[in-house]
Amino acid sequence: MSASARAARWWFAPAPAERLAALRIAIGVYALVYVVGRFGELQAIARLPAAQFRPVGVVRVVGAPLGPELATAIAAATAVLLVLFVIGYRYRSVAPLCAAALLWTLSYRNSWGMVFHTENLLVLHVIGLACAPAADAWALARRRAGPPAAGYGWAIKLLVALTAATYVLAGIAKLRIAGLGWIDGELLRNQIAIDNLRKALLGDHIAPLAEPFLDHPSAFTAFCALTLALELGAFAALLGGRTARLWALGAWGFHVGVVLLMNIWFPYALLGLAFLPVLRAERPGAWLIGRWRARRARAGNSRPGGPVP
């Protein structure tokens, strides 16, 4: 078998439709809660002075901020499209629209002088799901025909690859900007110190482990070495199985460390959504459906006229 044939066999290895559907639902619900939860902030941003407008990504196509009503309407439409995305309604046409709307709404939020790195992977995952047959199970108007020729496994691998790529890029950025010297920990310690000082002076909570660790700089060397290993080795997640789960656990632990040292929260990673594609994501849903079916069957049996055990 040629290398390309082996690669194709690996990329298109089968996976259940329910796993991809579970990812659609979990990631879609997170995006929906995120957009609805930040709706007030999105409205406030729409009214910021035009002088603060620094468009990024797709928002660069407009030279000036949108009217507040239009910006708010697009955010509201994004929330509605996300509801349809989650339930899998007319997925082939709704999903690309939903991905485009989310891309616009979050790019617009990031277009006011500060790029938040907490939302990139969410948008990329929703775009990836929009390209895939993610509503062939657990959806309204479920497709009844057989599975598509490409199957479902490739789309799950694509989501894993997107997750891994963002971590590899973060690792490469450290090497490009600071070189291997980044590992000595001083640069990270300074970042943590400055970030926490700013919080302290403005009466905000500082991270619980910041103060003890700042007095022990050697600990940062170990933290930096682990961070670079996790980031540069992220494509190991594509190997699947225990290797992927171990990497995901390590990356999740890294984000917990960032909370403890900097009080900076990456909720998409901390809640496990970023790493869900390496797991058997359909299991909780399948278990719930199984329980519900069993309860219905028991209720049917106990009704008068129902089957006698």
Place this chain on the structure above:
Amino acid sequence: MLGSRAFALVASGALMAAVLSPLARAPADDGFPLSTYPMFAWPRPTALTMSYPLGVTAVGGRRYLSPALIGTGEVLQARAIVERAVARGGPELRALCEAIARRVAARPAYDGVVAIRLVTGTHDAVEFLARDRIGMENERARCAVERGAR
């Protein structure tokens, strides 16, 4: 077409190429959602100069004031509000000081605070956090916290 292997390969390749495309840009050329992810990578000195409000107690003690007392729930926005007022000075700085004093007066948790100082401070972050060593502070404005009968 949509469910074909050809479509899957094109979609996967295009998306991965886009996500990895920031490698062709300068690290500082960040974007969204196609980012170079430069956070935590830039060298930074440990000295920080910034403006912030302080509560002063009757015995001369200091209390740091939360972003909500400055007029927002966000740390970065609170910092921007104070820096803008300090940069403009005059009536705007005075107005911010008095607005903070009114909010402090309304909070029982800050009963001991008798005055507000808006200062620009320069601190060494490690010395400040790990060894409680406060740097230099220049006072920009000061106003009393006036409490009526509750």
